[in-house]
Every structure is written in C-alpha cells, then in structure tokens.
Amino acid sequence: MAQGDLVGWWLPQKKLWKGLRSVAMTRNTITKKDGSVVVQDRYFISSLPLNVKEVARAIRGHWLIESHHWHLDVTFGEDACRVLDRAVSYNLGVLRRLALNFLRLLDVGRVGVVSLRQRRFIVCCNPVRYLEQILAV
Numbered sequence: 001m002a003q004g005d006l007v008g009w010w011l012p013q014k015k016l017w018k019g020l021r022s023v024a025m026t027r028n029t030i031t032k033k034d035g036s037v038v039v040q041d042r043y044f045i046s047s048l049p050l051n052v053k054e055v056a057r058a059i060r061g062h063w064l065i066e067s068h069h070w071h072l073d074v075t076f077g078e079d080a081c082r083v084l085d086r087a088v089s090y091n092l093g094v095l096r097r098l099a100l101n102f103l104r105l106l107d108v109g110r111v112g113v114v115s116l117r118q119r120r121f122i123v124c125c126n127p128v129r130y131l132e133q134i135l136a137v
Contacts, residue, residue, distance in 0.1 A: 019047040024055045072096055075103070075116045102134055 014020055024044045031037050044062075048055050072078040076096045083089045103119045108130075114122070123130045 014045075017045060020045055022046045022048055022050045022055055024059065026059060068100075071100055071116055075100065075120055102137060105137055106130060106133055 026042045028040045103116050108114055108119050108122045
C-alpha cells in the first residue's frame with residue numbers, strides 16, 4: 001500500500017477517534033553513511049489543539065523518549081532481560097539509566113563519534129582508567 005493510499009485510508013476514520021483535535025505530519029530527511037538520502041513522512045494524531053509549536057514540541061518530546069528507550073535496548077539489551085521480580089527489575093532499570101547517562105558524559109579520548117555501545121566496551125576493558133571521571137560526575 002503506497003503512503004498516499006495509507007493516508008487516504010485512515011484520515012476518513014478520524015471521526016472514530018474520541019478527542020482527536022489535530023493531525024500532524026513530519027518529513028524527515030536522513031543522509032546515510034553511504035551518502036544515500038531517505039525521506040520519511042510520519043503522521044501523528046493528537047488531542048492537542050491545532051497549534052504548530054505545541055504539536056512540534058510534543059513530537060520532539062516523543063522521539064526523545066523513544067531514542068532513550070532505543071539506547072537502553074541496544075546498549076544494554078533491556079528488552080532481553082527476563083527478570084521477574086519487580087524490585088530487581090526496577091533496580092536494574094535505574095542502574096541502566098544511570099550507566100547510560102554516565103556513558104553520555106564520559107570522554108573516552110577517541111577522535112570522531114564514538115557510539116554509546118563502543119564507549120561501554122572501552123570503559124569495560126579498563127574501568128580503573130575511567131573511574132576518576134565517573135566519580136567526578
């Protein structure tokens with residue numbers, strides 16, 4: 001189904017969504033490492049009033065949270081954790097978020113962009129070297 005067809009399918013259904021006050025679209029242009037460019041249109045339904053600045057703020061906030069969860073899963077494998085005890089699960093989540101924030105702040109001395117997963121590996125290979133930086137935070 002083409003994207004235009006998809007919009008044509010769900011937009012007439014808007015009367016079925018209780019509280020719907022706005023529909024927004026973002027167009028994201030992504031340049032990949034190989035130089036190719038991908039353009040993505042994303043559609044959002046919202047109960048916010050039709051105010052471009054407010055809807056844009058909500059969309060950016062949503063993707064900020066999604067990015068955070070993506071990092072927790074990719075860097076720490078959070079989705080694969082099968083701990084059943086609620087207290088243990090909660091505590092592990094706190095530790096993962098704390099570690100993620102530490103990794104974002106650490107200077108691992110590499111030139112260029114170093115992913116959070118690479119930073120984690122570098123720090124785990126020689127934790128004593130980075131202990132002073134971690135404790136200074």
